[in-house]
Amino acid sequence: MKRTLVFGDIHGGLKALIQLLERIDYSVNDRFVFLGDYVDGWSESAQIIDFLMELSQKQECIFIKGNHDAWCQEWLEENTINDIWFLHGGKSTIESYTGIDYSQKEKHHNFFNSMKDYFVDENNNLFIHAGFSSMHGPEKEHYQTNFSWDRTLWEMALIMDKRIKKDSLLYPKRLLLFNEIYIGHTPTLHYNVEIPMQGCNVWNIDTGAGFYGKLTCLDVETKEFWQSDVVQTFYPKEKGRNK
Template sequence: MKRTLVFGDIHGGLKALIQLLERVEVKQNDRLIFLGDYVDGWGESAQVIDFLIELSQKQECVFIKGNHDVWCHEFLMNDVINDIWFLHGGKSTIESYQNIESKEKHLDFFANMKDYFVDENNNLFIHAGFSSMHGPEKEHYASNYSWDRTLWEMALTMDTRIQKDSVSYPKRLLLYNEIYIGHTPTLHYNVEIPMQGCNVWNIDTGAGFYGKLTCLDSATKEFWQSDVVQTFYPTEKGRNK
C-alpha cells in the first residue's frame, strides 16, 4: 500500500535524516511530505537541500516552506542576513554554503516549496498554521503559514470531551479531516514524540535542539525516530533556544 509519510523539522541534521529514512524503510510508491525548516541548526543545511533535491528525483516528495526556509531563501537570493535569523541557526547555514559552488538548484528548490498541501483525504499539511476561519487559501497574512502558533495552541488546550459534531468545536479545525504541523517543538511540553491536539498532529520533536527527527505514517499513526540529533554533531551546539 502507498503510505503518506510526514517528516518533522530537519534543521540541518542530514545524518539523522538518512538514519530515519533507513528506519522507515521507504518504498518506491510512498509519498514523503516534509513540513519545512530544512535548514538552520546543525552544520549540514546546504547538504540537506542537496540530498532532498536528489531524493525528489526518485521519490514523490512534497516540500512545505518553513520560516527558517524563508530566511535562507532571502539570503540566497539577495545575500541578506536577517539579524534574528543569524542568531537562530542562520550562522551555521551560511557556513554550510561556503563550499557550495552553484546555488541555482537550491534557489529553484526554495522557490518551488509549497505554503501548504491538502491531500486526497482532506488532510492539511502546513508548517505552522493559519488564522482565517475559511482556511489557508483565504489567509490575509502569508507569514502565518510559517509562523502562526494559535492553531496549535487552540487545539492543545481544547477540552477533549468536546466532539467534532459539537457546536463548540473550533470551526478552523473542522475545515480538514486532520492537520499536520511542525514549527513548535514538542520538547517545549517535555514530550519527545509526536503530539496530538484535537485533529492536529505536531511532528516537530525538536531535532534542531536536543531532540530527535520524526516521521509519522498519516494513516496508521505509526512513527519512527532518529537518534538524538545532537549525537551526530557532538562538537556543535545546534540552535539557540
C-alpha cells in the same frame, strides 16, 4: 499500497535524516511530505538541500516551506542577512555554503522557491509548517506569513482537546475544515514530550531535531512513527539552534 509519510523539522541534521530513512521500511510507491525548516541548526544545511533535491528524483516528495527556509531563500536571493535569522541558526547555514559555487546556490534558491505553503491530500488532510488563522481555511488567509509562523492553531488544538465535542457550536471552525492537520514549527520538547503530539485533529511532528530531540517520521494512516537517535549525538561538538 501507497502510504503518506510525514517528516518533522530537520534543521540541518542530514545524518539524522539518513539514519531515519534507513529505519523506515519504505518503497518507491510511498509519498514523503516534509513539513519545512530544512536548514538552520546543525552544520549540514546546504548539504541537506542537495540530498532532498536528489531524493525527489527517486521518490514522490512534497516540500512545505518553513520560516527558516524563507529566511535562507531571502539570503540566497538578496545576499542580505536577517539579524534574527543569523542568531537562530542562520550563522551555521551560511557557513555550510562555504565552497559552494554560484550555480549550485541558484539551484538551491529555485528549490526553495518551488516549495509549497501548504498541501491538502486526497483525504482532505492538511500539511502546513505552522498554521493559519482564517476560519475559512488557508486559501482565505490574509497573512500568508501565518503559514510558517502561526502557533495559535496548535495552542488552540491543545486547549480544546477532549473538552468540547465536534458538534458543539463552540468547537473551533478552523479544525472542522480538514480531516487531520499535520504541522511542525513548535517542538514537542517545549511540553517535555519526545514523540509526536496530538491535539484534537492536529498532529505535531516537530520533536525537536534542531535542539536536543530526535527527527521523526509518521505514517498518516496508521500513526506508526519512527525516530532517529538524538540529533545532537551526530554533531557532538555543535550546539544546534538557539532557543
